[in-house]
Amino acid sequence: MSKLNCPNCNHQAMTSWAKLDLSPLFNKSCDHCGVNLAIPFWGLFLLILPITLPFACLQFAYIRSTFMNEYLMVFMPPSISIGVLIGFILFIYAAPLIKSE
Secondary structure, three states, X not given: OOOOEOOOOOOEOOOHHXXXXXXXXXXXXXXXXXXXXXXXXXXXHHHHHHHHHHHHHHHHHHHHOOHHHHHHHHHHHHHHHHHHHHHHHHHHHHOOOEEOO
């Protein structure tokens, strides 16, 4: 079963872009059956962790090394961009849809 499928009717509930608008507090209805869908709270960590992990690692390297002082601004934007991309992919394809009340 795809992570974009509705748990109620097992049809594709929404597009990938529409799933990016979901949160545990804001839900959307299934395009096929109309049931309200959301994601669990732990699903947000799939989005947040890949974004914050490179930032935290580079900050730790900045504190520990004088080499990184000069190159931090070179490594930071690409690492954050790659983290955002990985976070979006994990969120879309790994966070399950659940029925919302």
